[in-house]
Amino acid sequence: MDWSNFIIFALISVVLWIAGAVAAWRDRRGLALAVTAAGLAVFFAFIVGMWVSLERPPLRTMGETRLWYSFFLPLVGCIVYSRWRYKWILSFSTMMAIVFVCVNLFKPEIHNKTLMPALQSPWFAPHVIVYMFAYALLGAAAVMAIYLLLFKRGKEVTATETSLTDNLVRAGLAFMTVGMLFGALWAKEAWGHYWAWDPKETWAAISWWAYLVYVHFRLRYPARLKAAFVMLVVSFVLLQMCWWGINYLPAAQGASVHTYNLQ
Known part of the structure; x- marks a missing residue:
């Protein structure tokens, strides 16, 4: 796994997160949570893959920390939505996660094993x-x-x-x-x-x-x-x-x- 694979995992995750947000607005709570969780699983798979490939936690550069923030935003949105049923929270957390994903796509950083x-x-x-x-x-x-x-x-x-x-x-x-x-x-x-x-x-x-x-x-x-x-x-x-x-x-x-x- 290397950084060139990021766009594939990112696109799949973003599509699933958007689908989850749409499902939330349509009052399909179970589907919203399931689809959002699937997107989180795909995105986390890339983080784990980078961790294994780099032989260190992907936390050294600002771009690597943005990976974690992109992951945690929909996770928190999912937790808040499941507990308090705010429909907009999934939409906003998805939107913010997409912003961080796009920054990493358009401003890629060097991710090497050096630590x-x-x-x-x-x-x-x-x-x-x-x-x-x-x-x-x-x-x-x-x-x-x-x-x-x-x-x-x-x-x-x-x-x-x-x-x-x-x-x-x-x-x-x-x-x-x-x-x-x-x-x-x-x-x-x-x-x-x-x-x-x-x-x-x-x-x-x-x-x-x-x-x-x-x-x-x-x-x-x-x-x-x-x-x-x-x-x-x-x-x-x-x-x-x-x-x-x-x-x-x-x-x-x-x-x-x-x-x-x-x-």
Whole structure:
């Protein structure tokens, strides 16, 4: 399995995800979940194939992390739809996954077996994978917040809608916390210290605190929904700085060991 096979697996997966989204809008829940799951299986088969071919987890470059985000977005959409029956969530998660798939198709990156010594730690893969799943959950929460801000203007937000948003944030924050702990163990093994306030680590701490503030704000001021949703959108913007924005900051150039290899 190599990168040239990606277009085949990607097209099959995207067609299945679109079919799942259409089935959801037609109230065919069982078919929607089954077809979406089939697309996830096909896409994950490519990830596993790349893992075997590269003889390492496909997590070194930004393009490789986009593979995981493309996988986790429909997965989270599927979980949310199966639990809360929001039809639009599968459509949106599919649309966002297609965006990441297209970026990888039109801007392919070099995927070779080279893995720097620091990335050969057993903590590397679980750290990044758990973080990618957290990003997908928090991305869904941000989408929900934007939806409630834009389309619920002047209308009463239901308890189910706020519960969905809060549950996504709490789950995402929990996975982010686990991911940070894995990252600390990885850093200790690779560089001899758990935390060094590297630019990437600094933004990770900022984004973690932002979501923690949101959780406590919701507990302290449950009726101030608009402020909470704005806070959630801002938190997601900070999370993007932690994920890929750090690569373009002058402070990280040549100074951060966490910036992704874009070659």
